Amino acid sequence: MPPTEITEDGRSARWNAHRADRLAELVEAAVAAIDEHGPDVAVARIAEVAGVSKPVLYRYFSDKSELHAAVARWAADQVLDGIRPALLSSGPIRGRIAAAVDSYLALISQHPQVFRLLVQYRSGANSPLTAGTTAISAGFSRLIGDTMRSLGIDAGGAEPWGAGLVGLGVYAGEWWLDRDTMSRAALSGYLSDFIWHAFAGMAAERGVQLDELGRLTRIAP
Secondary structure, eight states: OOHHHHHHHHHHHHHHHHHHHHHHHHHHHHHHHHHHHOTTOOHHHHHHHHTSOHHHHHHHOSSHHHHHHHHHHHHHHHHHHHHHHHHTSSSOHHHHHHHHHHHHHHHHHHSHHHHHHHHHTOSSTTOHHHHHHHHHHHHHHHHHHHHHHHTTSOOTTHHHHHHHHHHHHHHHHHHHHHHOOSOHHHHHHHHHHHHHHHHHHHHHTTTEEEOTTSOEEEOOO
């Protein structure tokens, strides 16, 4: 390959890396601004928190909706990074569910205004919430499907179950933040119990039972 092509490729790679880093910094600034000033914070204030002008911010995001979508993707990544280790650990499934639920509630309690921004625009194909929940739902669906298949039972419901779990999390989280009538530990326990019993009941109808450690095992025919 000619040296000029190597130089151009190197330059392009460096620019792409720089742009990705800059985008991440701007999204984090948007999160900080939303945390402090609420979901209706102006783009000018976000730019101020980021230490740039509005024109510079708009070099990276075509409009406010695109910026909100980036924040939604950030939130989805945070949720997945928090719940994935719990769900993929080697412990009993019930404990893994409880750890994942608590991780999710910890995140939305840390960034309640970001969460409110997402649920404020929950409708429509271009909703910022859709950008995040699609990724989370897909992650749940894969986990449920893999678990069911490993037990030798039908995994056809994995996708709607995954979507249902996301809906449960969104609406229960919104209720909790708005009402503020229950501790995080209490809500985590209620949601974990609900999810576990739904999962265990569905599995039991398909020939799967709990062992003494709370693990799902296939009943021998």
